[in-house]
Amino acid sequence: MQEKSLAITKVNQGVYAKARLSRDPRFDGQFFVAVKTTGIFCRPICPAKLPKEENVTYFTHATTAMAKGFRPCYRCRPDSAPQSSAWEGVNTTLSRAMKLLSALPIQSVAHISSRLGISERYLNKLMISAVGISPKQFQNMQRALFAKQLIQQSALSFTDIAHTASYDSLRQLQRAIAQYCNTTPSALRKTKASAHNDITLFLSYRPPYDWAYVRAFLSMRAISGMENVTENSYQRWFNLQGDVGYVRVEHVNARNGFAVTINIPDLSHLHSIIENIKGMLDLNADPALIKHSLVQAGLSENEVLSGIRLPSAWSVFESGCRAILGQQVSVKAAIGQVSLLVHTLGAKAKTAKTDNPDTIHTNASNCSVSGENAYCFPTPESVALADLRFLRMPDARREALRRFAQLFTENSSPEHSEILALKGVGSWTLDYIKMRGERQPDVYLEGDLIVRKMAALHPVEPEKAAPWRSYLTLQLWKLSDNAQGKIENKERKKEKDK
Template identity: 40%
Template structure:
């Protein structure tokens, strides 16, 4: 695996293309020009190229003939390009570009609002309910979006719904009616009108231009892009040491699992395709109304939206003595609840013992899937069982039950649950929330790595301490 400890040359300085605001004026046109002409995939999703003469906006990796610079405008996000009146390119499909963490910003409330909207908060609820979940007023919520993106939260939600629908039109055989509901629209008429207004074409126009082979009805097939590099072997090996029989599967170039999302059930297999800087995801889901948040969660589990160039430049500057492996990602767990249960089962035991305990829990309480696999036990199943089949201290079994009861009561941060210490809470954040700034100071594998690299300064690695942790774990074979 290649090591990378140097910054990019000035003409490819990714930090200079930083969308810290809601307009193209915050982008450096010269750096955008260089990246566009190079068609460098590392910049995919970090900015978008609009062509005035055609009215179309593209990804910087678009294979179409390169337009003259005088006809080009740069935007920090697809939303800004669409708001300015440009429609998405049907060749490079801007809806498939990975999201830019810089565009999403560092405001915690805003990031949480974006995640909830992507999970369908405004498709199944309203602005008042979303503001209540965020603990802020509606006016403040509208102000956050207006200052950051120049649009309302609802306009952002409709934009995301249309881009997701466009992806389904390109990549699946789903009927347009099903795509409308899978994208969060309440009626086909509303879907057609909104899609035509925001994309510039009718859904049927895009379906007619579809020439690629598509997955059969029973199994959806989607291509999920990322910015290279992606250290797949490290991700795969991390998962293979922790995978649970029946729940998950790890292959040479693929990872998959069974999952629940609300009342829906399904399974996916993500096949790594490094030549395309993407994963081909085969997905089965019994309720397509949950498709958009499920796909968003798969992106999180695979950490597809990480900008490794930016992260590794920061780590190289703050930890100059540490050899860095390029493309490391945060291996996610499906939900914060599952991550917390697995973290409690891993308290003060080896990785092998923790895996054995978790397997026992799944074998006893996991609901069987139609294909012979199992789903991770839900909170109701764990809360209602004494868990005597787990060979572990009674106090720890009670912690598992308390975690499940807290989840049923809506206490998803597990405040006040006895038996959850700093390591447990932080490990659950690392895997279940994919928090980029977690530092497991009490972790045994981390302590071993720090003996070899005592000069590491975790505070200087913020806000990317989770990635520094992964770097150190990659240097310690026992921690992997």
Template identity: 40%
Template sequence: MPNLMPKLSSESCRKARLSRDPRFDGKFFIGVLTTGIFCRPICPAVAPKEKNVRYFDSAVSASIAGLRPCLRCRPDSAPQSSAWKGTQTTIERALSLIESGILSGSDAIGIEALVDKLGITSRYLRKLFTDNFGTSPKKYAQFRDLMFAKQLLHQTHLSITQVAFASGFNSVRRFNESFKETLKLTPSDLRKQSKSSVSQCGAPALEGIALSLFLAYRPPFNWAKQMAFYKVRMVESMEWSKGEETYSRSFQIYQSKGYFEATHHKDRNGFKVNIHLSSSDDLASLKDIINQIRSVLDLDADMVQIEAVVSSVSSVSFVKDSIITGLRLPGTWSVFEAGCRAVLGQQVSIIQATQLLNKLVNAYGETINVSGKCITLFPTPQVIANASLDELKMPGARKAALTALGQYVSENPDGNTEDWLSIKGIGPWTVAYAKMRGLSDPNILLCSDLVVKKRVLKLYENQTLEVEPKINRENTQVALLDVDYQVLTQQLAKQVSPWGSYLTFQLWNLE
């Protein structure tokens, strides 16, 4: 049984598992040959002898090797690993589509349709998956579905039938067979073993469905900064907080509607997330909802790697202590919402933009009752396209840009965000902001932002003074006037890639 660890050495894995370092959670898995199970690096069980373990870069690789997931540390709950990102664009796109459920459920497409989307042959796709995971794309997708089902069985009171359909299986019989074949026990057996630990929040609500999950991340995580960012920009009835640890908001994805409450547990490196759905039919979208919550909270970022890159850029100098550890990307629910926020924020303060946003949502957002709570959903593109926007006290040109954006997105729901530039009143800053917060694009250095520009030039000035201390401040200031800011930021973007968005947030938070 070979080690399948392309990024970390066996010695690094050994040190990480013996120290139970949570920064490596989800980045590799430990196969214990004597017990036939595989675990996360943070597993609380007694550490096995090194001669009895093998290391794997993914849970699917461990499963293919004949190992079953540990019932104590639950590999299904580990943060997702992005170790493969940046190495092969094609497999990154394929994994993104598969993990979104494109090969699962009643609307699943076949492999031929998938390769058409990717622009490659089915033979090449199979080779990519065999080389990287030791299995086929279809089996990889099935394994991901089963691990998601395992998480629901462990952590919720959803029935086995509900879990099967929420996980992308069209047949309970097929679900049971696949579960037993791959994970070495039946769903009912697993449910019995984990019954005592299931949260009561997972019980069916009087209206719709309510369930509770624990979503892990790899530290560090600066939740105080992220929560502060949310609070300044909150929309009444659409977003709310409870103390300093809980952030909540409403959502709509496809036809599914509801809200989630995410409570930070620093000691456990994760969030307890209560999800409330308006109908049991919404369970078909549960996987997408959870993935989007992870994206909104930026739970899958490897901050150790990101901060190493951000702090090492040479075009401008960060003082060592000025890097804010654990600063992540606070996302919005959709790229359309992020686009609307950006349009409303053009040439006004954050407070003014938030006031306009509240008026927009309260005037045009749908209000529904879910689990006894009255919530407001962000307006749909179709509604904004036909809105008068009389409630908003802002220039007519920006109103026109907002309605045009709604029109474009309603007609092109899967359109490229870059195509928004064809809309009058929407420029590069608006599109970049929407991609950064709405698509969780990690590589957006928002160079045209005035705050970013001011702070980049300030860092450049500090670096110039340090490198050439004999130049007096007056001469240095004159030299700064001659700096080609576009060239400077192009160099900076290249050096910080693919983590430009994280540098943007560092600059926004720089004192």
């Protein structure tokens, strides 16, 4: 794909100027407004008094504004903005590079360029062309923004924040905040540090967001004891490299985001967990762009959900297990099998003390997952080594699950060709993994029976929905649910009439 820069064009300037004046939250995260007279840059939704147009300049990435000497606003917190919509117009290598460079703990630029299959020199060229700074500078600014977010939103001590943001010492954190934010950690903090294990943050999205759809989707697939879905929240336990943690997200419609509570014993995992939550709830999607593509594919405006999102699984491995156990059965039957797997092989987490050596303790204080014990999804090792005869299914499917788990014990990120080569794993299973596990936005599940039926009833041209065909798959599933609901209502009405 041809390389393109993220630089602001004259056409974009006009659009951004109108969006800035309207404070339209649908543009949040797509660009940032830097004020020349104050040296501060903001999100377009910032409540501060609007500056004159001749005093502002626009940037598509927060780090670009910081590289030009502007410091982030304390009120609107640019570090909390949803990311741009899949970096439209930017090549895949650059998108992957930005993701890897933003990850914590930080990796060396040489290692990242090796993972991307390019030279350090070419990676440097890509980053300077896109955001005007080197890969190393991008890394430093990204972790400074993450540290700023923790300082302003959490009650973690500065020492814990330094550790979480991959700084070797508190002094390094202080230098970074002084360099990029022109202040001190103490000046940024509004709440007192606490030894409480619950970490609270707020994650924004670009509205509209169809929480009712996401909630229903997650609720239908929730595993009792591991997940709990309420009217306004989603909660679950998870196992990350042997550490058991807990997360709760509460939808706050008035603020266009989610209030998040995380409890983990090892803070070095915090950044990856936050990014996982963003991905699971699809917080960085651009709903207007997606809806336009689905209408282009042949669906009517009324048929497309406003604010559709792609609710994903917690991990690629979990999505694969769910897909294999869901082959050729209903969602309800599949969840029954997944629940059996979790309750038999998943690690237990309990808030109260116990003498059971197989129970992992946690200090989560805000957990409402039902049951005496809470469960984590089993690890690949536990599934690969277990006698799976407790699963009520054909032997061939049990063996497919075992082989899948064995593959993940050998490589945590196996190639698609390796997954597809497994006996009992076909294209539908791999596509499901790519869509819900890897969170790829452009997967059309054409092998799915419901998708085929609904595509016949609602003639669509899937290629015109690219690069958002995963959302087309979800939309067709939703249309099937609506049709089934109408049939059930008619049947109930007939019974009443009798």
